[in-house]
Amino acid sequence: MKRLLGNMRRTIQEYDMISDGDRVAVGLSGGKDSMALLYLLKRFQKFAPFNFDLEAITVDMGFNNFNLEAAKIFCGELDVPYTIVQTDIAKIVFEIREEKNPCALCANMRRGTLSDTMNNKGLNVLALGHHQDDALTTMFLNMLYSGKLNTLEYKSHLTRADIHVIRPFMNSTEMDIKGLIKSEGIPVLKSPCPMDRHTKRESIGQLVKQLEMAVPHSRKSMVTAMRNEEQCNLFANKKVPL
Numbered sequence: 001m002k003r004l005l006g007n008m009r010r011t012i013q014e015y016d017m018i019s020d021g022d023r024v025a026v027g028l029s030g031g032k033d034s035m036a037l038l039y040l041l042k043r044f045q046k047f048a049p050f051n052f053d054l055e056a057i058t059v060d061m062g063f064n065n066f067n068l069e070a071a072k073i074f075c076g077e078l079d080v081p082y083t084i085v086q087t088d089i090a091k092i093v094f095e096i097r098e099e100k101n102p103c104a105l106c107a108n109m110r111r112g113t114l115s116d117t118m119n120n121k122g123l124n125v126l127a128l129g130h131h132q133d134d135a136l137t138t139m140f141l142n143m144l145y146s147g148k149l150n151t152l153e154y155k156s157h158l159t160r161a162d163i164h165v166i167r168p169f170m171n172s173t174e175m176d177i178k179g180l181i182k183s184e185g186i187p188v189l190k191s192p193c194p195m196d197r198h199t200k201r202e203s204i205g206q207l208v209k210q211l212e213m214a215v216p217h218s219r220k221s222m223v224t225a226m227r228n229e230e231q232c233n234l235f236a237n238k239k240v241p242l
Contacts, residue, residue, distance in 0.1 A: 001183060004176045005040050008168045012044070015154045017166040018125060020050035025123040027114055028056040028082075030071050030189030033129030036177045037169060039186055041127060042078045052125075055081045057117055059110045061089040063192035070187040085117050094194070103199055115161035124163060131169040131177060136222055137205045145200065149234070151226055 012018055026038045038056055045054055056075050058068060068084060075082035089109045093102045114126060130152050139151040156165045169177065181188060212219050 001040075001180055004036075004172055004180050005043060007172045007176075008040055009044060011154070011171045012166075012168050015166075017127075017155055017164075017168060018048070018050065018052050021052065022125045023053040023121075023123045024055070024125040024127055025114070025118050025121075026054070026056045026127045027110075027129075028058045028071060028075075029129075029191075030058065030068065031129070031191065032181050032186075032188045033131060033134075033169065033174075033177055035071075035074065035129075035186050035188055036180050037127060037129040038075070038078065038080065039180070039184065041168070042080060053123075055083065055121070055123060057083045057085065057114060059089070059113045059117075060084055060086050061106070061110070061193075062087055063090050066189075066192040068189070070189060074187055083117065083121070085113055087113055089113075090193075102195060103201070106193075111158075115158060115163055118163055119161055126158075126163050126165045128165060128167050129169055129177075130167045131172050131174055132223065133174040133205065133208070135170060135226060136208050136219070137201055139222075139226060140204050140208060141201060144204070149232075 018024060024041065026034060026041060028034045028038060038054075041054055045052065056071075058071060060066060060068065072082060087109070089106060092109070093099050093106050097105065099105055118124070118126060135152045139149070142148050142150045152167060152170065153165075154167055154170050157163070158165060180186065208222075211222075
């Protein structure tokens with residue numbers, strides 16, 4: 001836990017993610033990443049050099065088999081205010097729209113619901129549980145399927161909602177998060193989504209893991225490449241005379 005907490009603290013301070021007086025909401029999906037993030041942000045709140053409020057928000061997408069009781073108990077034990085927002089996102093995405101690739105629409109609708117809820121509650125910082133493995137997977141997803149070099153940002157701004165989005169786990173690995181879940185006995189909710197474990201993101205994530213196994217030290221090189229803007233040499237967007 002100390003290593004993960006230390007990484008998170010340094011990331012928050014290096015990227016100026018939280019300031020004195022901020023009202024922070026963790027987007028709590030119930031998965032290991034968001035549950036671990038809420039747990040460590042509550043720990044960090046106790047010794048942070050500034051004061052900030054902390055809450056948790058879950059967007060219930062309307063799946064019949066989604067039980068949030070463990071999340072309610074967890075937030076109660078942490079003394080973190082918890083809001084559950086009921087929606088029909090699942091019905092819209094899977095029944096009305098019958099999306100063949102539902103993840104993008106689902107993510108946009110969930111983010112919109114989170115933003116509206118935060119605005120109504122006066123919360124100004126949204127903390128998400130994305131980690132280093134997610135950033136690597138996103139980079140390969142964009143490169144292979146969208147033809148662009150792009151990945152997750154440490155901190156960004158949702159202009160219309162005037163909300164800052166932060167990712168305090170971006171310098172931490174999925175393995176470290178799994179270790180925290182096990183050592184601290186943090187509950188993890190099973191995703192009710194029928195696409196869980198069957199997405200392009202999951203497939204590319206496995207591909208990245210295979211690269212790590214096949215090429216020693218490749219993770220370090222890939223992470224360095226994501227940060228190395230000065231040595232990024234790409235094709236110029238113009239015709240060169242022959």
